[in-house]
Amino acid sequence: MSAEVGRRRYDSLRRTTQALETRAGIAEAARRLFVERGWAATTVRDVAREAGVSVPTVYSVYGNKAGLTRALADAADLSGDVAQLLAELEAPEAGPGRQLAVMAAFDRRLFERAGDVITLVREASRTEPELADVYRDGRARADETRVAVFSSWPAGTLRAGLDVRAAVDVYAGLCSIDVYTTLTAERGWSPDRVEKWWCEALVRELLSPP
The missing domain is CATH 1.10.357.10 (Tetracycline Repressor, domain 2)
Known part of the structure; x- marks a missing residue:
């Protein structure tokens, strides 16, 4: 089996792992900011910046700030x-x-x-x-x-x-x-x-x- 075929076989697992890491990174960033600044003072943009992702990514993963907090x-x-x-x-x-x-x-x-x-x-x-x-x-x-x-x-x-x-x-x-x-x-x-x-x-x- 060629190296290219091997890489393709694990693409799905790689994408799933990356998605889980992104979710976890956003959640951890939100937890950190919510605790440090308070819930009301923290925006979705703040969370995105802290997690190193785009604002649309936060919305696509958790819906909104309340959805993130529920998670x-x-x-x-x-x-x-x-x-x-x-x-x-x-x-x-x-x-x-x-x-x-x-x-x-x-x-x-x-x-x-x-x-x-x-x-x-x-x-x-x-x-x-x-x-x-x-x-x-x-x-x-x-x-x-x-x-x-x-x-x-x-x-x-x-x-x-x-x-x-x-x-x-x-x-x-x-x-x-x-x-x-x-x-x-x-x-x-x-x-x-x-x-x-x-x-x-x-x-x-x-x-x-x-």
Whole structure:
């Protein structure tokens, strides 16, 4: 087989790889600028310049600035490793205490890897209805997971006076991006320490005493 034929055979793979690299480069440039300058102060032209591509390329790949932000939010959700979360939640040996620890570990990974994206989406959602939907959808997915887990527990597992919805509210109040940021950025806690405290606090606040 000639070298020319070999090159042609891999042209499709090469184009796909280049397209993925372009998408990733645009997304990373957007994330960097959104975090540094704020969502409202960053334009599509700024993102294109930072990524080294043309403005039409950004529009063709992501549609608009809101579409780009939605893609960043989707990537943020995945960064916590949802597959690992589900596998650990469904493990036969995972009782309520262990499941709370698994969810706390997921939130720690999510905030550690993508807390900046979560924060910028929330801030942008104050003025952009489409991004408000993105933020609400993310919160709703998190609540759905907690409802499913808490509802699967035998009667009497939750602390007296708590129903599933109240337990979800308590969890959301404890394991939030604001609490994580306050403890790590302002109070000097390590992510390990935050996760350990979350695990202890969740058991104390949500589960009936043994």
